[in-house]
Amino acid sequence: MTTAKRDTYTPETLLTVAVRVFNERGYDGTSMEHLSRAAGISKSSIYHHVTGKEELLRRAVSRALDGLFGILDEPGAVRGRAIERVEYVTRRTVEVLMAELPYVTLLLRVRGNTTTERWALERRREFDQRVSELLKAAVADGDLRADVDIRLATRLLFGMVNSLVEWYRPQPDGFPAEDQLADTVVQLAFEGMRASGR
Amino acid sequence: MTTAKRDTYTPETLLTVAVRVFNERGYDGTSMEHLSRAAGISKSSIYHHVTGKEELLRRAVSRALDGLFGILDEPGAVRGRAIERVEYVTRRTVEVLMAELPYVTLLLRVRGNTTTERWALERRREFDQRVSELLKAAVADGDLRADVDIRLATRLLFGMVNSLVEWYRPQPDGFPAEDQLADTVVQLAFEGMRASGR
DNA sequence: GTCTATACCGTGATAGAC
DNA sequence: GTCTATCACGGTATAGAC
Numbered sequence: 001m002t003t004a005k006r007d008t009y010t011p012e013t014l015l016t017v018a019v020r021v022f023n024e025r026g027y028d029g030t031s032m033e034h035l036s037r038a039a040g041i042s043k044s045s046i047y048h049h050v051t052g053k054e055e056l057l058r059r060a061v062s063r064a065l066d067g068l069f070g071i072l073d074e075p076g077a078v079r080g081r082a083i084e085r086v087e088y089v090t091r092r093t094v095e096v097l098m099a100e101l102p103y104v105t106l107l108l109r110v111r112g113n114t115t116t117e118r119w120a121l122e123r124r125r126e127f128d129q130r131v132s133e134l135l136k137a138a139v140a141d142g143d144l145r146a147d148v149d150i151r152l153a154t155r156l157l158f159g160m161v162n163s164l165v166e167w168y169r170p171q172p173d174g175f176p177a178e179d180q181l182a183d184t185v186v187q188l189a190f191e192g193m194r195a196s197g198r
Numbered sequence: 199m200t201t202a203k204r205d206t207y208t209p210e211t212l213l214t215v216a217v218r219v220f221n222e223r224g225y226d227g228t229s230m231e232h233l234s235r236a237a238g239i240s241k242s243s244i245y246h247h248v249t250g251k252e253e254l255l256r257r258a259v260s261r262a263l264d265g266l267f268g269i270l271d272e273p274g275a276v277r278g279r280a281i282e283r284v285e286y287v288t289r290r291t292v293e294v295l296m297a298e299l300p301y302v303t304l305l306l307r308v309r310g311n312t313t314t315e316r317w318a319l320e321r322r323r324e325f326d327q328r329v330s331e332l333l334k335a336a337v338a339d340g341d342l343r344a345d346v347d348i349r350l351a352t353r354l355l356f357g358m359v360n361s362l363v364e365w366y367r368p369q370p371d372g373f374p375a376e377d378q379l380a381d382t383v384v385q386l387a388f389e390g391m392r393a394s395g396r
Numbered sequence: 397g398t399c400t401a402t403a404c405c406g407t408g409a410t411a412g413a414c
Numbered sequence: 415g416t417c418t419a420t421c422a423c424g425g426t427a428t429a430g431a432c
Contacts, residue, residue, distance in 0.1 A: 026309045028226035045398045111224045159361020192390030
């Protein structure tokens with residue numbers, strides 16, 4: 001950002017383009033030819049900035065994972081009653097998903113064909129594990145229903161949260177507001193869909 | 199099934215193998231070479247049974263879509279109070295996901311690069327639309343909370359349900375029982391995760 | 397920093413023997 | 415019904431000019 005006008009690529013700006021195409025076509029469905037056309041430079045020019053396709057994937061999923069793991073270190077996730085920490089992490093996960101949408105989308109679609117993909121899958125499992133422990137504590141406190149397997153509940157909760165990447169698209173006017181969507185997700189997850197009167 | 203021993207392939211049996219590999223490696227990440235190795239026959243032999251890779255995909259997603267749309271025609275989905283029909287469709291969707299797991303998994307991962315994929319995406323949207331209308335009716339009856347956008351609620355509900363394909367694996371001993379898992383999903387979706395006492 | 401040209405390999409698909 | 419041999423093409427990646 002030293003120059004005012006930025007018409008040459010850096011690994012960062014190239015990543016923005018690449019991640020968009022990866023999400024449109026799928027990582028395996030994207031060729032360097034696709035990337036070069038989307039970036040407006042030749043295939044070989046891409047190799048001047050990054051070592052190859054997989055480096056772009058690694059940078060992208062790293063960014064997503066950093067965002068997610070960052071949540072677990074925030075005050076709201078380490079202090080207070082377990083149920084409140086669970087809700088905090090849920091809400092913040094929704095927010096990170098929205099803020100880092102293309103990167104998290106890519107992360108959630110990784111299959112495990114390359115070493116980078118397998119590493120990403122392992123780190124994701126680690127994140128799930130950490131969250132699962134939080135839920136377990138909330139059950140012990142009597143704040144979450146105990147009649148449901150905790151691993152199952154974690155998976156369903158984050159299955160719901162992660163499904164955001166399938167349809168959420170940020171609007172130019174900033175609507176729907178990020179915190180409002182996060183509120184709705186938390187509300188539905190913890191209070192359910194049924195009308196309050198039951 | 200006229201012959202007792204079945205050691206030669208039909209399009210159907212070949213599909214079973216192909217869908218497994220598609221789900222392991224992703225459709226785009228799977229080559230005919232991969233398929234031939236998994237099937238134990240040569241690449242060219244595969245072309246004797248099917249016209250190509252895309253036909254295998256088409257057969258697979260068709261089967262998944264047939265299963266899902268079939269639900270909407272069942273008595274439990276067309277008769278009774280809207281809220282009960284919503285719960286019925288939710289429960290049955292879980293059951294179909296489990297029963298046709300590899301086919302539905304593949305369906306839920308298509309990106310839209312080929313005509314077959316775009317057709318699949320369109321039919322999926324159609325299914326979501328039908329379900330969304332059911333939810334709308336349940337809200338009108340006062341049985342589902344009205345303070346949440348109905349399209350959003352539908353997406354989150356089915357985001358949760360569909361996330362099953364990411365981790366559910368049928369056990370050899372038939373555990374966890376299919377209907378039990380479906381019950382849990384319905385319970386969490388409609389009553390929420392919080393302990394009943396609140 | 398970007399280009400053209402090219403190496404080299406794996407891809408989906410076909411021909412034709414058995 | 416399965417095979418080997420082969421095709422044309424597009425894939426990732428590199429070399430070297432500008």
